[in-house]
Amino acid sequence: MNHSIYSADRTTHLKIVVVALVAGIAVAGLGISARMNADDGFTQTATARVIKAGKPMAITSSDTMIVR
Secondary structure (H helix, E strand, O other): OOOOOOOOOHHHHHHHHHHHHHHHHHHHHHHHHHHHHHHHHHOOOOOOOOOOOOOOOOOOOOOOOOOO
């Protein structure tokens, strides 16, 4: 038995491609289905409040005056 990918025959390469394709489709399907179920916590409802910005202010950690 030869364990080298370089000297493998055509059917071995075809098997590797098919297994990789099936695994890729499975991972993509799992990711899509998980994403569709995860939207519940991030949707906005009609009762969401809008917070408007007030007057600008400067917050510092020292007692010195800030001149703008």
